[in-house]
Amino acid sequence: MITVENLHRHFGGFRAVDGASLRIEPGSITGLIGPNGAGKTTLFNVIAGVLEPTSGRVTMAGEDITGLPPHALFHKGLLRTFQIAHEFGSMTCRENLMLVPPGQSGEVLWNTWFGRKRIADEERALRAKADEVLEFLTISHLADHKAGQVSGGQKKLLELGRTMMVDAKIVFLDEVGAGVNRTLLNTIGDAIIRLNKERGYTFVVIEHDMDFIGRLCDPVICMAEGKVLAEGTLDEIKADERVIEAYLGTGLKNKEQVG
Ligand SMILES: Nc1ncnc2c1ncn2[C@@H]1O[C@H](COP(=O)(O)OP(=O)(O)OP(=O)(O)O)[C@@H](O)[C@H]1O
Numbered sequence: 001m002i003t004v005e006n007l008h009r010h011f012g013g014f015r016a017v018d019g020a021s022l023r024i025e026p027g028s029i030t031g032l033i034g035p036n037g038a039g040k041t042t043l044f045n046v047i048a049g050v051l052e053p054t055s056g057r058v059t060m061a062g063e064d065i066t067g068l069p070p071h072a073l074f075h076k077g078l079l080r081t082f083q084i085a086h087e088f089g090s091m092t093c094r095e096n097l098m099l100v101p102p103g104q105s106g107e108v109l110w111n112t113w114f115g116r117k118r119i120a121d122e123e124r125a126l127r128a129k130a131d132e133v134l135e136f137l138t139i140s141h142l143a144d145h146k147a148g149q150v151s152g153g154q155k156k157l158l159e160l161g162r163t164m165m166v167d168a169k170i171v172f173l174d175e176v177g178a179g180v181n182r183t184l185l186n187t188i189g190d191a192i193i194r195l196n197k198e199r200g201y202t203f204v205v206i207e208h209d210m211d212f213i214g215r216l217c218d219p220v221i222c223m224a225e226g227k228v229l230a231e232g233t234l235d236e237i238k239a240d241e242r243v244i245e246a247y248l249g250t251g252l253k254n255k256e257q258v259g
Pocket residue numbers: 011014016034035036037038039040041042043
């Protein structure tokens with residue numbers, strides 16, 4: 001379980017996260033919603049070690065993980081997906097997956113001289129794992145395509161795939177549906193549900209698409225102005241006066257999204 005206690009992240013005098021407290025239950029797919037500028041991404045970045053908190057505490061299974069850098073969290077199984085970096089666009093989808101697991105023997109010079117067989121074995125195992133992940137995500141046909149040339153939605157699947165190359169326990173997904181067509185969004189949703197049910201992944205999902213949130217997430221946490229406003233099922237959240245107020249305050253576009 002992840003607990004976030006009275007977390008603050010300020011930028012100068014601006015309180016992007018302003019005393020947020022919440023719990024993420026193991027085995028859940030927790031949705032994080034809220035109007036633009038509510039502080040969702042900043043909260044993610046603080047939990048995932050990308051940004052230092054101004055104050056507050058984050059624990060994972062009782063252990064204080066506040067301010068740990070992403071690579072330390074990675075080793076504990078806490079991952080935040082990132083866009084495929086531009087420089088990896090010229091590598092194939094399979095190669096992008098094979099890059100993920102840390103501590104490959106091939107990285108160490110000593111091993112390149114004395115452990116050629118071990119490296120070959122490792123590479124074969126990695127390749128098999130990458131192919132298994134591509135198949136799970138229904139994108140085996142893209143294995144040899146350059147990552148920079150697949151569609152936006154397929155890139156999102158690949159980003160999700162990278163979390164499957166390691167033993168992820170909890171995965172943070174930031175707007176995985178942005179700019180993705182309905183069919184691919186459904187494929188991404190299916191993959192998230194299967195990873196959750198079959199492999200025990202816990203997910204925290206920031207998303208503006210309420211159909212997607214409604215299909216996947218329970219509970220849903222709503223943030224506004226850097227604070228947690230409400231938590232419950234999506235129906236409870238939608239009926240919550242404070243949530244409606246928060247979305248109304250940001251204009252018609254967001255109001256329509258929550259209604
Ligand atoms: N590095 C930064 N420096 C200054 N202000 C920042 C910085 N990062 C975020 N902010 C501000 O903090 C507020 C919260 O931003 P954040 O991206 O966390 O919101 P969000 O809920 O994820 O919004 P959205 O749904 O639009 O992505 C915004 O007003 C934003 O302009």
